[in-house]
Amino acid sequence: MFYFVLIGIGFGVDFIIMESLNIFDAEFYIPHMFGTLSVCYLLATEALSILENLGEMGIEVPYLSKGVEKMRNKISEKGGDNG
16 A cells, blocks of 8 residues: 555646646656656666565575665665655
8 A cells, every 4th residue: 555655646746746737837757767767766666575575485586686785776876866
């Protein structure tokens, strides 16, 4: 349930920004930046969690774990630059 709220807030912020820019006739387009960023972050976090659980069960997937962790860190860095 929390994920739906977080994603809704992200897309709500996008909507508010786009409507505010329309009111001021600004020629600046941000295609769902916060909503997409929140979805990507949640997907990366859940994928890493699944891989960690597989590791606890004895199934090692080190290549995928490193890749997902790098992706999550990149998303966190991008989010930190904007906020």
